[in-house]
């Protein structure tokens with residue numbers, strides 16, 4: 001287990017303690033839905049005659065991005081099911097839709113020119129009634145709606161620029177642990193750990209309930225899962241995909257309004273799993289992206305490279321012709337779903353959204369499922385506030401409500417999806433998908449097992465040998481031209497990423513540099529390839545030897561792939577001081 005106890009320790013510092021009734025960690029759609037709904041519920045509760053009023057409450061939300069929305073990254077086609085429950089007239093309320101889905105295509109690609117379009121839409125890709133959206137704009141809109149509310153008896157504090165670095169614990173009389181809040185990261189620390197003149201100690205944010213909505217591979221969620229054993233009843237480990245996306249401005253009329261395309265197959269190597277998306281946005285913009293599974297055998301699985309190749313396909317290239325690249329981003333995506341879900345609540349806290357694997361990988365959708373998590377969490381928090389009971393059993397009502405809701409049913413019906421397609425659309429996978437369709441997710445062998453992503457990586461010789469390449473040879477990749485086919489670092493520039501370089505690296509090498517050196521010698525340092533922001537580099541000296549991995553952490557777009565896929569599990573992603581990271585506005 002990673003040692004979470006020392007990462008933020010600084011005995012020489014007095015930390016200010018701030019008290020909240022409810023604290024939300026992470027400003028994504030799941031937590032913002034929870035906070036919005038909780039405000040509605042408190043207002044409705046206090047309006048009832050004869051009930052004990054909830055007064056003097058403080059609700060807080062911290063977000064590591066400089067502004068809410070800066071780190072929000074998705075596809076996205078948004079299923080409005082949960083949003084309608086939260087805000088039935090969301091369009092009239094100014095929801096930033098990029099357009100309703102009107103025209104859909106699903107392709108199985110076989111080569112740069114080949115492939116076939118499914119004559120009938122597979123049910124999971126029927127997106128009619130959904131909206132194309134920029135998640136960055138959606139969460140900014142949600143935050144504005146929350147800030148504009150005045151609910152008597154409730155103070156709301158949205159605190160962007162603050163990263164939760166460590167869970168705060170207390171011990172119950174029976175020796176079990178309960179969560180009492182989080183500590184935020186110190187600011188103004190030199191790379192060697194000494195204080196700068198502008199040093200600001202992180203605060204101890206104490207709360208009766210802390211809701212963790214950190215997205216995929218949350219750092220604090222990881223601490224909670226490990227310390228409390230929240231995954232002990234899960235069928236499968238938490239598993240992930242990695243997605244890279246570009247946004248293009250194309251000539252007017254080139255891509256029809258409401259156009260949505262998905263594909264799988266080429267350019268993925270045989271036996272690998274993933275797929276593409278092309279979504280028409282407002283203002284002649286098009287989002288084009290690729291997600292690849294991180295339980296890939298390919299040591300050099302590289303979503304950015306696969307995306308570049310995908311753009312050359314005969315069906316895709318004309319959609320982007322004459323266009324200009326305007327933004328890039330990348331992020332992991334939790335895909336284990338129902339079979340990988342950890343326990344959703346515990347004394348003093350809850351997990352919502354992707355931190356709890358609330359994603360339907362078969363539909364490439366998690367926003368509505370995470371939002372529904374937020375809505376169910378808010379209902380339970382209201383009861384807990386009324387009853388003043390924040391223990392495990394009280395908060396576990398949230399888990400029962402979520403798993404018994406339409407969101408639970410959707411996740412259960414696709415519980416075997418990822419394990420089914422983990423090696424691509426093989427004939428067995430097709431058969432299983434057909435079974436799952438008619439038998440509400442049941443397939444022969446149910447429940448199908450998945451393995452931890454990092455453990456699936458094969459050696460370079462074995463994987464590339466299977467592709468017919470000789471020892472040491474790699475897939476030749478693509479010819480970057482700087483216009484259509486973009487080098488990684490040029491793309492990264494368009495993510496707007498920025499960190500103060502004079503702080504300790506937030507990517508921690510936990511087992512020592514020697515492990516990276518031997519990985520370079522024996523495995524070719526996969527991190528130098530799979531990282532979508534080229535953060536990791538190995539620089540051999542004149543004798544051809546390396547002594548350590550170079551980490552350009554200021555390029556890090558907070559995707560978490562290294563934490564997930566490092567074959568040696570030698571990297572732990574921790575939040576940098578608040579405010580650093582990408583600056584997404586359209587993603």
Ligand SMILES: Cc1cc2nc3c(=O)[nH]c(=O)nc-3n(C[C@H](O)[C@H](O)[C@H](O)COP(=O)(O)OP(=O)(O)OC[C@H]3O[C@@H](n4cnc5c(N)ncnc54)[C@H](O)[C@@H]3O)c2cc1C
Pocket residue numbers: 025026027028029030031062063064065069071072073074075076077078079135162163164165213214215216218219220242243244245289290291331332333352353354355358359364365366367368370575
């Ligand atoms: C390539 C790609 C395509 C996708 N396409 C779609 C799609 O088309 N439709 C769809 O519905 N879903 C899609 N998804 C999934 C969807 O984006 C997620 O399921 C959804 O955003 C999860 O919401 P969340 O609130 O749980 O987490 P997130 O959206 O990840 O938000 C978490 C927030 O918490 C912040 N945070 C994290 N840790 C801390 C900390 N310690 N302290 C403070 N702040 C912290 C982060 O900065 C972030 O802003 C896609 C995902 C990817 C990667």
